[in-house]
Amino acid sequence: MIRIPLRPLARILRARERGENPDAIEAENRRLRHEAIQDKARRRAEGRLALMASLFVLGFGVVGVRMGALASSDPIEPQSEVMSAQIVSQRADITDRHGRVLATNLLTHSLYAHPHQMVDPVGAARGLARIFPDLDGDKLLRDFTGSRKFMWIKRKMSPEQMQAVHDLGEPGLLFGPREMRVYPNGHIASHILGGSGFGNEGVDSAEVLGVAGVEKAFDGWLRDPANEGAPLQLSIDLAVQAAMEQVLASGMEVMSAKGATGILMEIGSGEILAMASLPDFDPNDRPRPLLKGDPSDSPLFNRAVQGQYELGSTFKIFPVAQALDLAIINPNSGINTTSPMRIGKYRINDFSNYGPQLSATDVIVKSSNVGTVRIAQMIGVERQKAFLQKLGFFDPLPIEMVEAPTGKPLVPTRWPAVTAATVSFGHGLAASPLHLAAAYATVANGGRKVTPTLIHGRTRPEGEQILSERAAARAVDMLRQVVTRGTAKQAEVEGYEVAGKTGTADKPRPSGGYYDNKVVSTFASVFPASAPKYVMIVTLDEPSVTGPGGESRTAGATAAPVASAIIRRLAPLVGLEPVTDEKLPVIAPRFAPRVEPQPGDALKVSANQ
Amino acid sequence: MRPLTYLACALLVMGLAFWAYRENYRTQAALGEMSQVQREIAQLREDLGVLRAEWAYLNRPDRLRELVDLNFDRLQLIPREAGQVMDLGHIDYPRPPAPPEAQAESSDNPAALQE
Numbered sequence: 001m002i003r004i005p006l007r008p009l010a011r012i013l014r015a016r017e018r019g020e021n022p023d024a025i026e027a028e029n030r031r032l033r034h035e036a037i038q039d040k041a042r043r044r045a046e047g048r049l050a051l052m053a054s055l056f057v058l059g060f061g062v063v064g065v066r067m068g069a070l071a072s073s074d075p076i077e078p079q080s081e082v083m084s085a086q087i088v089s090q091r092a093d094i095t096d097r098h099g100r101v102l103a104t105n106l107l108t109h110s111l112y113a114h115p116h117q118m119v120d121p122v123g124a125a126r127g128l129a130r131i132f133p134d135l136d137g138d139k140l141l142r143d144f145t146g147s148r149k150f151m152w153i154k155r156k157m158s159p160e161q162m163q164a165v166h167d168l169g170e171p172g173l174l175f176g177p178r179e180m181r182v183y184p185n186g187h188i189a190s191h192i193l194g195g196s197g198f199g200n201e202g203v204d205s206a207e208v209l210g211v212a213g214v215e216k217a218f219d220g221w222l223r224d225p226a227n228e229g230a231p232l233q234l235s236i237d238l239a240v241q242a243a244m245e246q247v248l249a250s251g252m253e254v255m256s257a258k259g260a261t262g263i264l265m266e267i268g269s270g271e272i273l274a275m276a277s278l279p280d281f282d283p284n285d286r287p288r289p290l291l292k293g294d295p296s297d298s299p300l301f302n303r304a305v306q307g308q309y310e311l312g313s314t315f316k317i318f319p320v321a322q323a324l325d326l327a328i329i330n331p332n333s334g335i336n337t338t339s340p341m342r343i344g345k346y347r348i349n350d351f352s353n354y355g356p357q358l359s360a361t362d363v364i365v366k367s368s369n370v371g372t373v374r375i376a377q378m379i380g381v382e383r384q385k386a387f388l389q390k391l392g393f394f395d396p397l398p399i400e401m402v403e404a405p406t407g408k409p410l411v412p413t414r415w416p417a418v419t420a421a422t423v424s425f426g427h428g429l430a431a432s433p434l435h436l437a438a439a440y441a442t443v444a445n446g447g448r449k450v451t452p453t454l455i456h457g458r459t460r461p462e463g464e465q466i467l468s469e470r471a472a473a474r475a476v477d478m479l480r481q482v483v484t485r486g487t488a489k490q491a492e493v494e495g496y497e498v499a500g501k502t503g504t505a506d507k508p509r510p511s512g513g514y515y516d517n518k519v520v521s522t523f524a525s526v527f528p529a530s531a532p533k534y535v536m537i538v539t540l541d542e543p544s545v546t547g548p549g550g551e552s553r554t555a556g557a558t559a560a561p562v563a564s565a566i567i568r569r570l571a572p573l574v575g576l577e578p579v580t581d582e583k584l585p586v587i588a589p590r591f592a593p594r595v596e597p598q599p600g601d602a603l604k605v606s607a608n609q
Numbered sequence: 610m611r612p613l614t615y616l617a618c619a620l621l622v623m624g625l626a627f628w629a630y631r632e633n634y635r636t637q638a639a640l641g642e643m644s645q646v647q648r649e650i651a652q653l654r655e656d657l658g659v660l661r662a663e664w665a666y667l668n669r670p671d672r673l674r675e676l677v678d679l680n681f682d683r684l685q686l687i688p689r690e691a692g693q694v695m696d697l698g699h700i701d702y703p704r705p706p707a708p709p710e711a712q713a714e715s716s717d718n719p720a721a722l723q724e
Contacts, residue, residue: 093661101665107655184665242670243688495691569688578691584699591704 006030090179091208092222093231094193094215096238097271097456103193103215103283105208106182109162109175111154112203115144118172127168128153131161144172155198156180176203181215183283189241191277191302192234192401192454195286211286212300214454216402235271235456240264240573244274247569248538251562252278255543259296261303262566263437263537264574267526270441270450270460272399273534273574275434277303294510305399305407308430309539312503312555313367314440314524315426317475319376320364321443322387325471328378331361331478335371343418348373364478365486367502369425376424381415384424390449390466391439393431400454407432426503433522437537440524444532447472480529491523491560493567495578499532500525500563502555507542518542521555523563527571528579534571538563 006029012022094103118124121144129137132154143151156178157165165173181196194213198206207223210216218232244262252260264274281287281299290298296307323329334357340347350368363371376384388394396408409431412419422428434452441450447467451460467475479499482488487502503522506514522539526532543558544551552558571578666672677686 100668101661104658104662104665106659106662182662182666184662185669186671188670238670242674246674493691568691572689572691572693577694580692584695586698587701589698590702 004029004033006033090205090223091181091196092227092229094222095231095233096236096241097233097273098237099231099233100238101184102189102234102236102238103181103183103196105179108156108158108178108180110152110156110178110206111162111165112150112152112174112176113144114150114172114174115146115148116172118144118170120170121145121172124168124170124173127170128165128173131164132157152201174203176205178206179208181208185238185242186284187280187282188238188245189236189275190280190283191300191304192236192275193283194402195283197286212403213302213401217400217404233456234454235266235269235273236275236454237273237574240570241274241276243569243573244566245276245278245280247566248276248562249278251538251565252540252543255540255545255558255562257540257543257558259303259541260562261307261433261537261539261541263304263433263535264566264570265437265441265450265452265535267441267445267450267532267535270438270452271456272452272454274570275304277301277305277307302401302403303539303541304433305397305401305403307432307539308407308410309433309520309522310427310430310505310508311433311436311522311524311539312426312505312520313369314436314501314503314522315424315429316364316367316372317443317479317501318388318391318439319372319379319384319424320360320478321467321471321475322383323360323375323379324474325447325467326379326383329360329375331359331474333360334358335360335363335368335374337363337368337371337374339370341370341373343373343421344416346418346421348421361478361481364501365481367482367487372425373421376420377417381417381420384420385415387466388423388429390464391442392449392451393429393435393439397432397434397438397452399434399452407434409435426505433537433539436522436524437535440526440537441535443467443472443475444526444535445472476526476529476532479526483525487554487556488523488560490556491525491564491567493527493564493571495580496567496571496576497528497530497579498525498564498567499527499529500560502560504553504555517544517553519553521553521559523555523559525563525567527567528576530579533576534574536563536567536570538566 006026007022008025008029011025015022015025091105093101093105096102113124115121122141125137125141125144128140129135135153140153153173154161162175165175178198183190183193192213194215195211196208196215197211199209200207210219210222214232214234215222221227222232244264248260248262251257260276260278262274262276263272265272279299287299289295289300295301296303301307320329324331329335336356337350337354337358338356339350339353342348348369350370354362354366354368354371358366358368358371360371360375362368363375379387393409394411396405398404409429412423412428415423419428438450438452441452442448442463445463446469448465449463451463453460476499479501480497482501483491483498488500491498491500491502501524503524505520505522506516507518507520508514520539520541521543522537525536525538527534527536538559540555540559540562544553545558546552547557677684
């Protein structure tokens with residue numbers, strides 16, 4: 001910085017020569033310097049003022065904007081997001097399609113001990129052994145007097161037991177809250193629900209985890225707090241499920257079968273109304289899985305989904321429907337049924353000899369193996385495989401249960417002529433009864449693919465058309481004739497126009513080959529035939545019935561009457577009215593009822609998904 | 610004039626401070642009440658869950674079936690069968706008693722009675 005001198009020598013000398021006062025020059029320069037300093041200070045002060053003012057404006061502006069925002073927005077409750085997580089229970093309920101509870105939670109308590117805080121370990125051990133008969137008093141005493149600092153005693157207990165433990169008055173016995181899963185209906189729908197158990201356990205809470213079935217498949221959804229406790233609504237109808245289990249159990253007893261399966265499914269939506277597998281279990285007290293032996297001997301085994309059975313003659317309708325669709329045959333075409341038939345070194349026989357020729361309808365009605373093989377041969381192996389694949393017989397079903405992937409059908413890897421022939425009448429390809437239900441529903445749905453589901457009211461894309469409507473209607477008509485004049489006469493229920501197909505398949509031996517006296521008999525049905533609404537599958541494992549003509553194991557004598565009993569019982573429950581010839585008079589109302597809807601009458605339903 | 614302005618400003622600030630103080634305590638009281646209500650809701654929800662579970666347990670199909678069997682002499686209930694439900698249009702309802710003023714009117718008109 002260049003500083004201007006107060007007394008510049010040149011100017012002073014010049015002033016002295018002119019006789020002026022040199023101090024004036026100094027005063028002038030001093031004044032200029034002060035002015036410059038003042039200007040600088042003022043500028044700085046003004047800058048500070050401006051900064052302060054802008055900070056104040058900013059501050060007040062923020063407050064003002066916030067106040068405006070608070071005033072214009074709807075009032076919300078502070079802390080609500082923190083609190084509401086505690087209000088809603090940690091696992092959502094499961095209900096049936098009408099909202100009846102299938103699984104819910106109860107708050108119970110767990111019991112744990114701090115042995116180092118105990119006053120009287122001997123008395124505590126004795127008291128606990130008296131309250132809980134399943135606990136060993138000596139072992140407890142050893143634990144309480146040992147060096148342990150912490151131990152669990154009971155996972156869950158009843159309020160009465162809790163009070164009794166309270167009454168012991170032992171400070172070293174402590175309680176922790178536990179949410180417990182309850183299945184109030186006991187063994188009903190046990191395979192669908194599965195069961196639950198505890199995951200990570202702490203003193204204050206424990207995770208409830210699904211172990212099997214729907215509980216496990218929807219574990220994430222049920223525990224998601226974002227659903228705000230909305231229940232999971234299944235497509236099951238509790239009343240229908242209970243009735244089916246009852247009728248099926250008595251049918252199983254009459255037919256002295258080892259196991260039984262029943263499935264009732266809505267055709268249009270693919271929703272499963274009832275699915276039973278016997279023997280079953282109580283999900284409140286889930287038995288341990290078998291570690292060795294055949295898993296299908298355990299009550300945990302869900303025959304409807306996990307069972308892989310060769311379903312026998314029920315498959316015959318598929319090659320026939322496909323041949324009708326491809327216009328290779330019509331219902332009256334004559335089919336060569338000369339028995340036995342030879343394919344390579346194998347012989348294919350009929351149950352009894354039906355003569356040299358049957359119409360295509362009679363091949364189904366009389367259940368001729370040879371006739372079906374002839375029709376399958378007209379279709380060809382590739383097209384037969386493609387059709388079965390489209391019906392879903394090659395893949396596990398996309399049903400909402402963890403067990404679904406284990407029900408992947410057993411499909412032969414190679415398809416020589418003899419395999420193609422046996423598969424056409426249901427041997428050599430093992431699928432679950434639910435696969436069969438889906439395939440029959442597809443045929444009865446005018447050929448549009450039906451995918452089974454356990455969730456009620458879910459919107460799903462319409463299935464692919466894999467069979468023409470005309471061929472599908474003709475196939476259902478053939479199935480109806482099986483019941484009116486064929487192998488399933490015992491399945492007829494007046495008014496419900498049952499259409500179906502029986503299937504009796506020999507059980508394969510684990511060592512290879514087939515048993516002579518053990519069969520799986522199946523009846524796959526659709527009703528009412530004139531406008532199919534429901535599909536029902538009944539499968540009995542190793543049934544046998546002794547009638548007037550001796551012992552019989554055929555599906556027509558075992559599965560068909562059970563199916564008829566179930567349809568007779570369930571059809572009124574699902575609201576299906578019988579078709580009768582009786583004409584009731586239609587009476588014109590004598591007065592117009594005055595019913596005005598009140599403003600608050602609308603029913604509020606929590607939407608699912 | 611100026612002292613009056615100062616006085617008014619001071620009073621205004623004191624008033625606002627008092628209001629803010631009151632508002633602060635009212636908010637805290639409301640929050641306390643809120644958490645109380647939340648706890649109550651949680652408790653009630655838990656009770657509701659227990660009641661729903663008990664209702665479902667008492668109405669489980671197995672128990673109802675047993676009760677129906679036990680009380681068969683009085684109730685005589687059997688499973689629903691086909692043909693027990695019919696359309697409303699097939700039912701001949703009796704004509705309800707006409708309201709008094711309409712009665713007087715219809716007595717004048719014999720055609721209405723024969724309908």
